[in-house]
Amino acid sequence: MANMLEVKHLGISFGGLRAVNEFELNIKKGALYGLIGPNGAGKTTVFNLLTGVYKPDSGSIMLDGDDITGKSTIEINKAGVARTFQNIRLFKQLSVLDNVKAGFHNSHKYSMFAGIFHTPSYRRVEAEMDEKAMEILKVFDLDKDASYLAANLPYGEQRKLEIARAMATEPKLLLLDEPAAGMNPNETQALMDMIQFVREHFGMTVLLIEHDMRLVSGICEELTVLNFGRVLAQGRTADVLNDPQVITAYLGE
Amino acid sequence: MTVMIEKMKKKTRTNNLINYAIVIAAFAVIQVMKSTGNLSSLLNGLLIPVCSYIILAVSLNLVVGISGELSLGHAGFMSVGAFASAFFSKSMLDAIPFVPLRFGLAIVIGAAAAGVIGVLIGIPVLRLRGDYLAIVTLAFGEIIKNVITIFYIGIDGNGIHVSMKDKMSLHLEEGGNVILNGPQGISGTPKNATFLVGVLLVLITLFIVQNLINSRDGRAIMSIRDNRIAAESIGLNVTKYKLMAFTVSAALAGVAGALYAHNLSSLVASKFDFNLSILALVFVVLGGIGSIRGSIIAAVVLTALPEMLRFLSDYRMLIYAIVLIVMMLLNWSPKALELRERYLGRFFKKTAKEGK
Numbered sequence A: 001m002a003n004m005l006e007v008k009h010l011g012i013s014f015g016g017l018r019a020v021n022e023f024e025l026n027i028k029k030g031a032l033y034g035l036i037g038p039n040g041a042g043k044t045t046v047f048n049l050l051t052g053v054y055k056p057d058s059g060s061i062m063l064d065g066d067d068i069t070g071k072s073t074i075e076i077n078k079a080g081v082a083r084t085f086q087n088i089r090l091f092k093q094l095s096v097l098d099n100v101k102a103g104f105h106n107s108h109k110y111s112m113f114a115g116i117f118h119t120p121s122y123r124r125v126e127a128e129m130d131e132k133a134m135e136i137l138k139v140f141d142l143d144k145d146a147s148y149l150a151a152n153l154p155y156g157e158q159r160k161l162e163i164a165r166a167m168a169t170e171p172k173l174l175l176l177d178e179p180a181a182g183m184n185p186n187e188t189q190a191l192m193d194m195i196q197f198v199r200e201h202f203g204m205t206v207l208l209i210e211h212d213m214r215l216v217s218g219i220c221e222e223l224t225v226l227n228f229g230r231v232l233a234q235g236r237t238a239d240v241l242n243d244p245q246v247i248t249a250y251l252g253e
Numbered sequence B: 001m002t003v004m005i006e007k008m009k010k011k012t013r014t015n016n017l018i019n020y021a022i023v024i025a026a027f028a029v030i031q032v033m034k035s036t037g038n039l040s041s042l043l044n045g046l047l048i049p050v051c052s053y054i055i056l057a058v059s060l061n062l063v064v065g066i067s068g069e070l071s072l073g074h075a076g077f078m079s080v081g082a083f084a085s086a087f088f089s090k091s092m093l094d095a096i097p098f099v100p101l102r103f104g105l106a107i108v109i110g111a112a113a114a115g116v117i118g119v120l121i122g123i124p125v126l127r128l129r130g131d132y133l134a135i136v137t138l139a140f141g142e143i144i145k146n147v148i149t150i151f152y153i154g155i156d157g158n159g160i161h162v163s164m165k166d167k168m169s170l171h172l173e174e175g176g177n178v179i180l181n182g183p184q185g186i187s188g189t190p191k192n193a194t195f196l197v198g199v200l201l202v203l204i205t206l207f208i209v210q211n212l213i214n215s216r217d218g219r220a221i222m223s224i225r226d227n228r229i230a231a232e233s234i235g236l237n238v239t240k241y242k243l244m245a246f247t248v249s250a251a252l253a254g255v256a257g258a259l260y261a262h263n264l265s266s267l268v269a270s271k272f273d274f275n276l277s278i279l280a281l282v283f284v285v286l287g288g289i290g291s292i293r294g295s296i297i298a299a300v301v302l303t304a305l306p307e308m309l310r311f312l313s314d315y316r317m318l319i320y321a322i323v324l325i326v327m328m329l330l331n332w333s334p335k336a337l338e339l340r341e342r343y344l345g346r347f348f349k350k351t352a353k354e355g356k
């Protein structure tokens, strides 16, 4: 099967610090892939490179056969990459519903004139957005909270809303940065089920950063372990987790 | 579930309708007071300026509250609207004798002129990250005031004459007409503004701003305000939407200026100074950043009160400044918190790392 993501020789420095170096990654279409590593290993930096928040100083990124290296965050999203953030970044003063509808911005359009004068196209497109947004919210059990301000959601629900918003852009590749952080084991398990469901139902490829090893081994087919900005091990989950190097670097910390 | 969405929509709709209703009710009350002779001439003279201040405040709120940027030169856009529209009205006095048409066109021209200047300022500045808009608009407000003051423009049979020296050097032929007279500004603008027109313009402003906020574009503007990095991550064009909010706001401030100019027989640029820009900001902050209704009420109260408390007028700007600072510090609404964090927080703590 063809690859959704192919990353070669990716690297970036901050001052004297080589935060990511010679990073390589191939993810098959439809895969659920894990990126793990100790604190400060460079996992979030990899996401920032993949989404154009940082421009890499070496390497290339191919998404579904298209070169997206050096493109802007907006272009990369339009090309089909959406993400969540380790430190939650919601549109706090907007409703839960509007957070998701914002994700439909580029796929559901009407003019500013239509918006001000409430023309039929405004009504039609808004109704379409409402319906689709509620569908996505339902997946994450957030439909009942649609009218709340995002800021008023409990922490765990905020994480789910971020995923819902990212999904609204209908990405080919979904990047999740520690989606279960701060959740209890039950919530985490429920979230993992949701992620599995989303991947199958919406046909997305998912790359997720995780700290919790059990969780990663539970749902990811393949893993990459990052340490000091370099790939330490890569491959099938079971093999990687039994790699002695990984055990000392990651579990032995 | 559609029931819930219907409920949300109804809530917004009701909220917007209340604002129209407040304006219309106030208009009705004033009309009754007028016809029964209960309106003092002092208050009567304030009616049109108050309408233009409301428009100014609501337009500024679009920038400060909805788009999350700071403009310290909104009086400058009002000035552009005032002078462009007054220039048009005065030079078309004979050409277009039909008042509603001429005044209507003058308002559109005032809005367009201010909007164009808004785009010209916004394009370079809104692409930058950080709070450059505050600095640039502050400078713009001062510059526009001085630029208008040095121009002399007249019209005669040969067309338009421009000078930067004095009236004489325009060399107008017999029957020529000085329109813009340097520091003396424009005098003899037809006083076409009425309270009714003022109220209609307020309602139109509310209609545009409220519906914009509740549309796809408004959602994008507020998303960018709430979190720029997340907004980019879902493909929102940050510059485009900041520019949209800023331009619409500038154009509406131009409308406020056009209304203002057609209520005065002589219009001078020094009227639209930094104090007026700050006054507009006080309306917005005091009324609650992001609250349209608050802006309306604050504009009315803060314009009417000082006129009634004339004896305090020497201290007016001082009082406004103190009120502004106290409100910024004591206001606990989320938007005020955010603004405070942006403008004061950086002195106390480092800003969060990007992208995390």
Ligand SMILES: Nc1ncnc2c1ncn2[C@@H]1O[C@H](COP(=O)(O)OP(=O)(O)OP(=O)(O)O)[C@@H](O)[C@H]1O
Residues within 6 Å of the ligand: A014, A017, A019, A037, A038, A039, A040, A041, A042, A043, A044, A045, A046, A086, B353, B354
């Ligand atoms: N914008 C930046 N400027 C300077 N240094 C940075 C920047 N972003 C990241 N770093 C550094 O790069 C290194 C990797 O950081 P990163 O956030 O990618 O780690 P991480 O693997 O996500 O860690 P965690 O598990 O704690 O989230 C760290 O040393 C960090 O301080």
Ligand SMILES: [Mg+2]
Residues within 6 Å of the ligand: A043, A044, A045, A086
């Ligand atoms: Mg991280």
